[in-house]
Amino acid sequence: MITDRLANPELAEIEVSGVTRASFLVRGALAAGAVYGTAAVSPFVSTAFGATTDIDILNFALTLEYLETDFYQVKAKTVGLTGLAAHYASNFGKEEASHVAALTSAIKAAGGTPVPKPTFSFPVSSASAFLGLAYTVENLGVGAYNGAGPLLKSKALLGAAGSIVQIEARHAAAIALLINKPPTPSGAFDEAKTMKQVLAAAGPLIK
């Protein structure tokens, strides 16, 4: 049983419950702008508040995949993961990196410019805190893709996004079991998150 709390109490709150999460997201949207400034949470901000094209949506997803890749491939090495947790971090990191590559290709193929990789800051220093944040981040990814899916105009890109979101959901469930969290945190129907909500939750992790 993992009892450690995340270093950042606001982030810890995200995963407490749906109700807390919702209220956090409202506060977080304000905090992201007030504390970090809209420029600091770029490139999320332009897409979160004005995405209309498929390229915008793909760039939004790319930012999230950069975040996940960095988390598993860089941050994971600093928190002392062992056993299955280390195994997952290694595998999942490679898969997130593949998502980055696929989205980058898709954006270029659609005539767009991929956003640059942001710099991230993850407020965790223990294996347990890392896994708690991994669970939060993967669930956020599921919500982000499920929210963005119906906005995609290209059915081919929708299929690609679906192929990725299914992997995020699998990651989330596997991590849930490691830390005694529910593998289906929203029950029978996964939540769709708006890009604003995703920005609010992930923005503080972007330097």
Added chain:
Amino acid sequence: MTTRLREQEEEETAPQTRGIVEQLVRDDVGRKKFLKAVGSAGAVSFGAFVLAACGSSSSTTPSTSTPTTPASPTPAATPSVPASFGAGDVGILNYALTLEYLETQFYAKVIAAKLYTGAVGSLVAQFGSEEAQHVAAIHATVLKLGGKPAAKPTGKFPITTAAAVAKLAYVVENLGASAYLGQAGYISSPDVLAAALSIHTVEARHAATLATLVPGGHVTPTGAFAKPADSAAVLAAVKPFIA
């Protein structure tokens, strides 16, 4: 439970028993069909897949973000499920409803057999409840769209040992996830699509959970990108489970 999970996960490198899903994956139905359609059969990476996808965008609505869109048949032009399920979104929903009925009956039988206790027993009960909620939601949606809900099939499942049933559950959930993914591009209504997506990832969560209980199970059996399955492949796979 953690120890058990670890032991099983470490068997990931062991040779896989060929299950239905593994066969589907090896057949690589969706990708091969797709690549054949766009004439780039040599492309194997997902990057190439996406590139090809963009180049042959078959969106039924003009896309502002994929300017290079050659004329090609739209998905809507070819029904993605047998006509017996109905047309358009109703047909897709009835297809999904049929699969959800089978999943619900499967879990009901597993629960009745009392094969699992403790944490695993709780998960199985929860997953069964979630499949039943999918049935209710899809049934209601078909009615809302003015369609006639598909008849409930009678499932028949080999409920034997805890290990064998866990493996079957793993196969069934992976099949369900790939079935939803296979339909995503054919759904017309944004609301129906949103609902399908929200169910799709729950099936994936179930599959990943079960993967940790099955020797040789994989959380992500197809790597970084989940594979879709078309209705012909899925219906053939579930046929042995329909009485």
